[in-house]
Amino acid sequence: xxxxxxxxxxxxxxxxxxxxxxxxxxxxxxxxxxxxxxxxxxxxxxxxxxxxxxxxxxxxxxxxxxxxxxxxxxxxxxxxxxxxxxxxxxxxxxxxxxxxxxxxxxxxxxxxxxxxxxxxxxxxxxxxxxxxxxxxxxxxxxxxxxxxxxxxxxxxxxxxxxxxxxxxxxxxxxxxxxxxxxxxxxxxxxxxxxxxxxxxxxxxxxxxxxxxxxxxxxxxxxxxxxxxxxxxxxxxxxxxxxxxxxxxxxxxxxxxxxxxxxxxxxxxxxxxxxxxxxxxxxxxxxxxxxxxxxxxxxxxxxxxxxxxxxxxxxxxxxxxxxxxxxxxx
Amino acid sequence: xxxxxxxxxxxxxxxxxxxxxxxxxxxxxxxxxxxxxxxxxxxxxxxxxxxxxxxxxxxxxxxxxxxxxxxxxxxxxxxxxxxxxxxxxxxxxxxxxxxxxxxxxxxxxxxxxxxxxxxxxxxxxxxxxxxxxxxxxxxxxxxxxxxxxxxxxxxxxxxxxxxxxxxxxxxxxxxxxxxxxxxxxxxxxxxxxxxxxxxxxxxxxxxxxxxxxxxxxxxxxxxxxxxxxxxxxxxxxxxxxxxxxxxxxxxxxxxxxxxxxxxxxxxxxxxxxxxxxxxxxxxxxxxxxxxxxxxxxxxxxxxxxxxxxxxxxxxxxxxxxxxxxxxxxxxxx
Numbered sequence: 001x002x003x004x005x006x007x008x009x010x011x012x013x014x015x016x017x018x019x020x021x022x023x024x025x026x027x028x029x030x031x032x033x034x035x036x037x038x039x040x041x042x043x044x045x046x047x048x049x050x051x052x053x054x055x056x057x058x059x060x061x062x063x064x065x066x067x068x069x070x071x072x073x074x075x076x077x078x079x080x081x082x083x084x085x086x087x088x089x090x091x092x093x094x095x096x097x098x099x100x101x102x103x104x105x106x107x108x109x110x111x112x113x114x115x116x117x118x119x120x121x122x123x124x125x126x127x128x129x130x131x132x133x134x135x136x137x138x139x140x141x142x143x144x145x146x147x148x149x150x151x152x153x154x155x156x157x158x159x160x161x162x163x164x165x166x167x168x169x170x171x172x173x174x175x176x177x178x179x180x181x182x183x184x185x186x187x188x189x190x191x192x193x194x195x196x197x198x199x200x201x202x203x204x205x206x207x208x209x210x211x212x213x214x215x216x217x218x219x220x221x222x223x224x225x226x227x228x229x230x231x232x233x234x235x236x237x238x239x240x241x242x243x244x245x246x247x248x249x250x251x252x253x254x255x256x257x258x259x260x261x262x263x264x265x266x267x268x269x270x271x272x273x274x275x276x277x278x279x280x281x282x283x284x285x286x287x288x289x290x291x292x293x294x295x296x297x298x299x300x301x302x303x304x305x306x307x308x309x310x311x312x313x314x315x316x317x318x319x320x321x322x323x324x325x326x327x328x329x
Numbered sequence: 330x331x332x333x334x335x336x337x338x339x340x341x342x343x344x345x346x347x348x349x350x351x352x353x354x355x356x357x358x359x360x361x362x363x364x365x366x367x368x369x370x371x372x373x374x375x376x377x378x379x380x381x382x383x384x385x386x387x388x389x390x391x392x393x394x395x396x397x398x399x400x401x402x403x404x405x406x407x408x409x410x411x412x413x414x415x416x417x418x419x420x421x422x423x424x425x426x427x428x429x430x431x432x433x434x435x436x437x438x439x440x441x442x443x444x445x446x447x448x449x450x451x452x453x454x455x456x457x458x459x460x461x462x463x464x465x466x467x468x469x470x471x472x473x474x475x476x477x478x479x480x481x482x483x484x485x486x487x488x489x490x491x492x493x494x495x496x497x498x499x500x501x502x503x504x505x506x507x508x509x510x511x512x513x514x515x516x517x518x519x520x521x522x523x524x525x526x527x528x529x530x531x532x533x534x535x536x537x538x539x540x541x542x543x544x545x546x547x548x549x550x551x552x553x554x555x556x557x558x559x560x561x562x563x564x565x566x567x568x569x570x571x572x573x574x575x576x577x578x579x580x581x582x583x584x585x586x587x588x589x590x591x592x593x594x595x596x597x598x599x600x601x602x603x604x605x606x607x608x609x610x611x612x613x614x615x616x617x618x619x620x621x622x623x624x625x626x627x628x629x630x631x632x633x634x635x636x637x638x639x640x641x642x643x644x645x646x647x648x649x650x651x652x653x654x655x656x657x658x659x660x661x662x
Contacts, residue, residue, distance in 0.1 A: 048514040049485075191377040192541060196585035218514060221544075221587025262519035264548035269567075270526065273519040273548075279484065 016073030047233030105165035163194035242317030339398035360559035373550030429488035565642030
């Protein structure tokens with residue numbers, strides 16, 4: 001790894017398979033997902049709608065909807081397989097070791113309670129007592145960028161702007177000093193300037209507290225701005241992993257390259273943007289072999305019959321493709 | 330030559346009420362906006378939530394009556410005409426909105442959605458409508474098999490194509506695009522943006538493109554205006570605005586865009602991660618005053634006029650006081 005010092009591993013997800021039972025049949029949402037997160041690292045998980053980014057996060061926390069079933073795999077957090085952990089212990093891991101913030105902060109805050117009482121609930125439910133509550137909470141709120149925590153504590157969620165609500169959600173997520181913070185599209189509902197501020201804040205949280213962050217987003221720009229490493233998802237598979245700089249400078253999977261090329265950044269006015277032909281497959285009946293093969297201009301026989309494994313391609317960069325870009329052979 | 334669309338001193342104020350009758354304040358959603366769009370031009374309007382960009386669109390489409398000001402389409406004030414003349418003029422301006430699931434009637438098939446404007450305006454004899462619908466579907470990249478589908482059976486991108494076909498049905502001269510790709514994925518967004526480019530080349534129409542996504546605006550627009558709290562604070566040829574952002578707000582906005590042009594120095598972020606002491610925008614001064622890093626005493630009490638940065642590039646900021654001042658109209662002609 002070039003971009004960041006590889007710390008010891010914090011989370012190791014391997015061969016994760018997840019299905020959903022729906023009225024239309026079995027939906028193969030995740031198919032052998034491998035994901036590693038190191039300490040003190042911001043890991044980006046990027047992909048389009050329905051690629052499986054959010055259900056990967058929900059699997060880690062095991063808060064899947066009732067029809068979701070983890071068929072296979074391991075989710076190891078600090079040496080402990082979360083899939084083999086009992087419910088009571090899991091409850092103590094959620095919020096304490098792994099915390100999460102979601103896209104819409106107004107939906108994750110309770111509208112009828114003040115921020116103070118919600119933060120107190122959070123701490124009480126995990127620690128049983130709230131020692132030096134005021135001091136601790138003030139510090140947390142200052143950490144997420146509020147110069148006057150008092151005013152915020154007495155507010156109700158509707159009295160705060162979207163960006164402020166997201167900061168409160170972050171403060172609550174950090175209140176038990178988690179090892180891993182999962183941020184699922186944390187800035188999608190926010191304006192660009194607020195978005196940039198929240199991203200800068202996430203980086204500062206990592207730098208000062210040493211928290212690892214799994215940042216889930218569909219926005220490649222945010223990945224470039226915030227992440228040390230990035231995993232690209234397509235139709236329930238991770239197709240490429242590497243340091244952000246490597247993946248953006250020299251993508252090896254044809255899907256990654258297609259995504260980067262489709263951004264209205266590279267061409268000038270009047271020219272056509274390069275597009276990925278076709279559309280996202282249905283996961284009720286996913287394509288055989290490589291799930292990207294029907295849309296890939298370089299697909300061959302082997303791509304249709306056999307699924308490529310996520311394997312090292314360059315130091316620190318893994319790709320699941322039989323014909324990766326930059327492969328001279 | 331009269332421009333296709335001419336907006337002069339447009340104002341839209343909303344009265345805030347507490348209970349039924351008591352007025353508690355006025356929100357100046359749009360406060361003196363002027364601009365014009367020429368034939369075959371793409372005009373961009375950028376800004377954050379609540380800056381008034383969608384209100385401008387609504388006034389242009391006459392979905393909303395402005396408090397004051399004029400909106401002229403080919404010289405005709407759209408808010409002063411009625412009856413047949415209004416109906417005729419409406420044909421020339423169409424709109425595409427952000428969320429196709431919300432702008433399309435869920436109980437109508439794609440074909441009937443596209444045929445609706447043709448039927449309402451009776452531009453074609455009945456037996457020719459279905460041919461025109463098929464032609465429009467081909468134009469926007471839909472197959473014949475999609476004709477009988479309902480919005481919930483189509484993807485977001487396909488629905489947006491239906492919305493595009495519907496907007497094109499009456500061969501408008503101006504299409505208002507209000508965040509048309511914001512709810513779409515990157516790869517689908519690229520397809521829809523290409524469609525806009527293609528259609529403009531073929532049909533020679535103009536776009537009023539409203540978005541908060543500056544990279545999309547940079548790619549698509551000829552002229553770009555930046556709005557802040559109901560005003561245009563900077564306007565000019567897109568390339569110039571991006572190369573030489575002259576209003577502090579434009580600079581902040583551009584610095585906030587998740588850039589990933591890889592420079593030698595690597596990625597850059599300069600936006601502060603803390604909430605600045607915001608405060609309330611002054612009544613008679615520059616609205617950006619509380620957030621501005623260059624604020625001066627006079628900004629609190631005086632409203633900066635537009636100063637000429639370049640031939641057609643204007644910025645409303647006292648930092649450019651030494652430049653000559655200008656009016657929107659001047660820059661446009």
